[in-house]
Amino acid sequence: MKLLKKTNRAYFVTSALAFIIFGVLIYFFLSFIFEGQLNEKLLSDRMSVIRNINKDGSLQYFPPFIEVQKVPGQTERSVVFVDTLIFDVTEKENIPFRQISSVVAIKGQMYLIIVRDTLLEKGDLLMTIIIAIGVVFALLIISLYFINKRLSLILWKPFYNTLDNLKGFSQEKPDFILSAETEIDEFIELNKTLEKLTLKVISDYQSLKRFTEDASHEIQTPLAVIQSKLETLMQYPDLKKDQAELIKSAYSSVQRISKLTQTLLLLTKIANGQFPEKRSVNLSELLEEKIELFEDQINGKSLILKKEIEPDCILETNFILAESMVVNLVGNAAKHCITGGIISIRLDKNNLEISNSGVPFSVPPSKLFERFYKINSSSESQGLGLSIVKEICTLNGWKIDYLYEDNQHKFIVGF
Amino acid sequence: MKILIIEDEHELLATMKNYLESEEFLCETAISYFEAEDSLSAYNYDIIVLDLTLPGGNGLDLIKLIKDRNRQAGLLIVSAKNSIDDKITGLDMGADDYISKPFHLSELNSRIKSLARRRHFNGTNEVSFNEIKINTDSREVSVNGENIDLTKKEYEILLYFMVNRNKLITRESIAEHVWGNDISYADNFDFIYSQIKNLRKKIRQKNGRDYIHNMYGMGYKFSDR
Secondary structure, eight states: OOHHHHHHHHHHHHHHHHHHHHHHHHHHHHHHHHHHHHHHHHHHHHHHHHHHHHHHOOOOOBTTTEEEEEOTTOOOEEEEEEEEEEEETTTTEEEEEEEEEEEEEETTEEEEEEEEEEOHHHHHHHHHHHHHHHHHHHHHHHHHHHHHHHHHHHHTHHHHHHHHHHHTOOTTOTTOOOOOOOOOHHHHHHHHHHHHHHHHHHHHHHHHHHHHHHHHHHHHHHHHHHHHHHHHHHTSTTOOHHHHHHHHHHHHHHHHHHHHHHHHHHHHHHHTTOOOOOEEEEHHHHHHHHHHHTHHHHHHTTOEEEEEEOSOOEEEEOHHHHHHHHHHHHHHHHHHSOTTOEEEEEEOSSEEEEEEEOOOOSSOGGGGGSTTOOSSTTSSSOSOHHHHHHHHHHHHTOEEEEEEETTEEEEEEEO | OEEEEEOSOHHHHHHHHHHHHHTTOEEEEEOSHHHHHHHHHHOOOSEEEEESEETTEEHHHHHHHHHHHOTTSEEEEEESSOOHHHHHHHHHTTOOEEEESSOOHHHHHHHHHHHHHHTTTTSOOEEEETTEEEETTTTEEEETTEEEOOOHHHHHHHHHHHHTTTSEEEHHHHHHHHHOGGGGGOSOOHHHHHHHHHHHHHHHHTTOOOOEEEETTTEEEEOOO
């Protein structure tokens, strides 16, 4: 929900509540005053009736407002207030009245004096209050709405500026400046905090980047020494067979460590988003090129290669990552395909499908993408290839699926 | 041909020097930024091998110096960082080639010789070994004066053998040289074997001798001894 909508809703609810309470209070207060005045008027009317009787003995009679009767034999009774309904002949309806009645002794005679006045005005009063409050309420809400709208545009402008600036943030650009001018303390504080935060993100990212590079350097250099020493050792003439075996196994282990650190470094770099440069990559050409790379293995295992590659499938992505994904998928298929099996590779604008013949896995497919997971634990492979593919897909927002059908392991990348 | 190797790792520097000298290069070494600066100011070199991570300064700055003082020198950059940024910056600044650590000595040798050929330091673009001759410009291969038709991979393997003659070359280094780093996903090296089988057959057809010797199952040696 937008901030403006939320504040407007809060204003509406609270002012509606306030107006209802206010209206009820006003009603009771005004009707108290009104009734007081009415009662006073009735009492004063009664007094003037009594005065008239005293003066000349005349009995006023204006029903339903004033009724005076002689009631001989009754005893004196003080004033009684009653609310009553009286049928009006002209209006043909019952009209509420307030009456006071009393029996008074004047010059030895007993008189029943009833004085009434209509309560219609009290109903009008209620109506007036409701209408008045309603109108004020509507005016208030409408003006609040427009004031808020206008105000929030002005007040929140620095906030939206900050937001826009932040959207342009990338840890790859170390010279990021928030640069949102504002005079509002809260926003100044927000900007300061954000600036601190972004600086920290950038410096953390830079040091992480430096760390992975340094770590790789520190590992690769001694490896390079070992490898070059072993290669020098190999050159010695007349090596004995068992000496050569020792060198050979040490050498192949060095190769494995070296490849492993390179792969781990690649995974870290992908996860760190250190491959930001994107360009148009012709996946069709890349795929053909990499298939050729594995041609010898495919022929060596007498595999049948089925290709269905739509030409010029262009992806907007990082070239190194696209290359790495293709090599891993094609390489895996060539490596794991059973001898004499089928490799089929299909590419169109939306999907890349690579499958190879093989017996079904005994493990859930989700495990395939885990780091260092190997179907065959004695295998020399690193168990990192599919993790890399998965990382690359995640980074690019592509979908990767695995399924097993018709004796084929099939990997599908959806772009 | 005179080579300057700039490398801060003492042991690696010694091995590189040793290997390149056995290839009859004249090698000088520099172990720090300052030593490199001194050597570059005082002498001219045909080829400079530069490790980018040096104590005392950034290797990229040295590229500028090399381009100022030793304009004609071929420049091969070595980096352990395997960092794309360094590679691109280095090549942009005028480096001729890039190799990342750990590298095979035979690969280093092959890169240096390729650089030398491209710069025509020896006045020739021909690599020859007895009856086998390769013209690296036209990529033509002849045995006993008769041209033979090699596939791209066979050609690459033969050239790699011939520049690294009399040396044991490991299967791993052949795989990386010809197929690139990616081939580490292969679980065996049979694909190299089949390429070499074809290469031998084609050379034999023109009455060439078989110089390719299998060494302890570790690799091959191209030699007439």
